[in-house]
Amino acid sequence: MPNPEGATAPATLTYEGTTLELPVVRPTLGRTALDISAIGLKGLSVLDPGYADTAAYQSAITFVDGEEGRLYYRGYPVEQLATSTSFLDVAYLLINGELPTAQAADEFTGRVRDPKMVLHVGIERLFDAFPQSMHPMAMLAIATEALSAYADDGAKPDSPAGVQQAGVRLLSAMPIFTGYALSTVRGLPRGKSNRSLDYAEDLLQLCFAIPGSDHLPDNVTARALNTLLVLHADHELNCSTATLRMVASSGAGFYAGVSAAINALWGPLHGGANQEVIKMLQEIKESGRPLSYFIDKAKDKNDPFRLMGFGHRVYKTTDARAKVIRNIALDLVEKLAPQDPLLDIALDLEEVALADEYFISRRLYPNVDFYSGVIYRAIGFPDEMFTPLFVAGRTAGWVAHWLEMTSSSAKRIGRPTQIYTGPTERPVPKNRHEAAS
Numbered sequence: 001m002p003n004p005e006g007a008t009a010p011a012t013l014t015y016e017g018t019t020l021e022l023p024v025v026r027p028t029l030g031r032t033a034l035d036i037s038a039i040g041l042k043g044l045s046v047l048d049p050g051y052a053d054t055a056a057y058q059s060a061i062t063f064v065d066g067e068e069g070r071l072y073y074r075g076y077p078v079e080q081l082a083t084s085t086s087f088l089d090v091a092y093l094l095i096n097g098e099l100p101t102a103q104a105a106d107e108f109t110g111r112v113r114d115p116k117m118v119l120h121v122g123i124e125r126l127f128d129a130f131p132q133s134m135h136p137m138a139m140l141a142i143a144t145e146a147l148s149a150y151a152d153d154g155a156k157p158d159s160p161a162g163v164q165q166a167g168v169r170l171l172s173a174m175p176i177f178t179g180y181a182l183s184t185v186r187g188l189p190r191g192k193s194n195r196s197l198d199y200a201e202d203l204l205q206l207c208f209a210i211p212g213s214d215h216l217p218d219n220v221t222a223r224a225l226n227t228l229l230v231l232h233a234d235h236e237l238n239c240s241t242a243t244l245r246m247v248a249s250s251g252a253g254f255y256a257g258v259s260a261a262i263n264a265l266w267g268p269l270h271g272g273a274n275q276e277v278i279k280m281l282q283e284i285k286e287s288g289r290p291l292s293y294f295i296d297k298a299k300d301k302n303d304p305f306r307l308m309g310f311g312h313r314v315y316k317t318t319d320a321r322a323k324v325i326r327n328i329a330l331d332l333v334e335k336l337a338p339q340d341p342l343l344d345i346a347l348d349l350e351e352v353a354l355a356d357e358y359f360i361s362r363r364l365y366p367n368v369d370f371y372s373g374v375i376y377r378a379i380g381f382p383d384e385m386f387t388p389l390f391v392a393g394r395t396a397g398w399v400a401h402w403l404e405m406t407s408s409s410a411k412r413i414g415r416p417t418q419i420y421t422g423p424t425e426r427p428v429p430k431n432r433h434e435a436a437s
């Protein structure tokens with residue numbers, strides 16, 4: 001294992017008279033790790049619920065500094081990229097390790113936006129079969145998996161060229177999937193991708209232009225969506241990316257891995273929180289109750305209610321992305337939906353929670369999902385489309401993680417262990433039905 005700061009004396013673990021040396025692994029940024037991979041040889045394991053302190057991989061893609069509230073893609077602060085870089089340049093950075101030269105950017109954009117990279121008619125038919133009531137996250141997961149039927153580029157997980165091509169195909173398809181999902185939810189005809197537009201513009205026109213019209217999205221909204229895509233592009237080893245890597249470790253294909261990651265992202269404690277935040281803000285508005293009522297509910301351990309869009313496993317001061325998103329919300333909601341009361345409720349709720357001892361002592365702050373839904377709503381997206389928009393950005397990171405994982409020489413099938421708490425061996429009772437009656 002690489003050890004950027006050179007050799008360090010190993011840590012020692014002593015248990016019941018046995019001493020084990022644990023090599024120290026130093027990252028370029030973040031927590032030092034103890035390599036416990038030999039612990040199983042001594043008949044021991046490690047209990048770490050939610051893998052909160054377990055480093056399962058080495059990765060050079062993204063770093064979250066939870067104490068400082070900073071996020072870096074390949075070393076670049078995300079807030080600098082968010083306001084100055086196109087989403088596809090950031091995707092290139094994540095996948096290839098460096099920002100593209102002008103020529104490389106043209107070439108990469110040309111591949112992703114290639115008009116010949118259209119969806120197979122079989123995928124279109126799939127959307128015909130989806131009922132209007134189906135959640136668009138399910139549509140995206142199924143459509144992504146179905147790509148494997150029409151392109152074999154993602155089938156060989158350890159062929160970097162094939163996976164690069166599959167990544168380009170998926171990035172190319174994602175605005176179309178998003179637009180098709182929205183058309184299905186709304187029961188409207190599907191739009192057509194306009195490859196002369198940039199990524200965010202095309203996604204918007206696929207969602208909102210009336211098919212056949214020349215209506216183009218306005219620049220301010222397209223720029224805001226570009227920033228949101230950049231901010232969502234990667235976030236190191238979160239639940240969905242860990243799922244993607246777990247699938248990759250078994251040797252399954254790329255589209256299967258991304259489909260699994262989409263399903264993991266859907267959960268309300270993860271990417272699905274952006275939809276839940278709006279549900280919560282609406283509930284607050286309609287109830288007419290004071291904010292303190294909801295703060296008390298969130299603090300009550302006997303009540304399952306949580307302040308959605310608050311808290312994070314890694315960020316313990318502020319979420320680097322939430323700061324940028326909050327500013328976009330302030331600008332865009334004012335411009336597009338000044339009459340929407342939900343932004344004001346969110347701002348008030350944030351203020352009350354940040355002054356409350358419960359949230360202060362647990363270091364709970366607004367995360368990426370707290371303000372993003374308010375923006376998507378102002379643009380005109382229905383609530384169930386918020387998490388699919390997260391997918392559109394995160395696809396870039398998933399391609400990068402898949403490539404890094406499958407090209408690593410240290411890859412090993414993911415297989416956590418357990419602390420078994422069930423019965424010890426016992427015989428199956430003879431005449432068990434008689435015994436039960």
Ligand code: ACO
Binds near residue numbers: 305310368
């Ligand atoms: N509201 C109320 N209490 C909370 C919240 C919240 N949103 N988040 C955490 N807490 C409390 C927990 O009850 C716990 O309290 P305790 O120490 O008294 O038992 C303490 O803070 C620590 O919380 P954990 O659940 O142990 O933290 P964990 O790291 O496991 O979970 C998570 C992180 C899932 C994000 C959590 O904060 C949460 O549920 N937030 C709301 C959902 C959400 O916004 N998810 C999106 C996260 S960003 C993303 O995934 C894209």
